[in-house]
Amino acid sequence: MNERWSWLARYAIVVIVALVLGAALGAMDLFKETRVINRGLTASYLVRFLGYGGALAVLWLAAYVVGSGHGVLLLVLDPLMDRALHQIYDWLFIIGIIGSAAWLLVALFNESALLSGLATGASRQLEQSDPVAAKCASCGTPVPVNARYCNQCGAAV
Numbered sequence: 343m344n345e346r347w348s349w350l351a352r353y354a355i356v357v358i359v360a361l362v363l364g365a366a367l368g369a370m371d372l373f374k375e376t377r378v379i380n381r382g383l384t385a386s387y388l389v390r391f392l393g394y395g396g397a398l399a400v401l402w403l404a405a406y407v408v409g410s411g412h413g414v415l416l417l418v419l420d421p422l423m424d425r426a427l428h429q430i431y432d433w434l435f436i437i438g439i440i441g442s443a444a445w446l447l448v449a450l451f452n453e454s455a456l457l458s459g460l461a462t463g464a465s466r467q468l469e470q471s472d473p474v475a476a477k478c479a480s481c482g483t484p485v486p487v488n489a490r491y492c493n494q495c496g497a498a499v
């Protein structure tokens with residue numbers, strides 16, 4: 343493979359691995375039942391968020407590198423620009439990159455059923471109390487009713 347394109351393959355592999363790990367770890371029972379905050383966020387949602395967010399960040403970085411028409415366009419426009427116009431040109435590209443990242447985040451949070459369900463579900467769970475059925479045999483920590491693993495030590499209940 344050409345050296346110029348090998349970095350793109352590495353980016354693609356990292357994105358795929360982050361997506362697969364986020365989905366696989368997020369689907370595990372241990373992560374689904376472990377609460378990060380006493381009654382709200384589960385580790386499953388956090389792992390998926392970090393996996394998908396990491397993939398999005400790497401994808402955004404790759405898109406910046408691949409789609410950086412900045413240098414190409416600058417070769418054409420540089421003889422026509424003075425220092426002030428060059429700074430304006432640079433800032434327009436920076437604003438475009440930040441704007442595209444903000445747009446992706448807004449689209450992710452507004453259109454994603456998983457994340458919108460997470461937000462409403464977490465707020466409902468914070469309002470309700472978490473009933474405790476028993477204590478963990480290993481560490482003695484109170485364990486929620488439907489939990490199969492202890493939130494403190496991870497032992498099977």
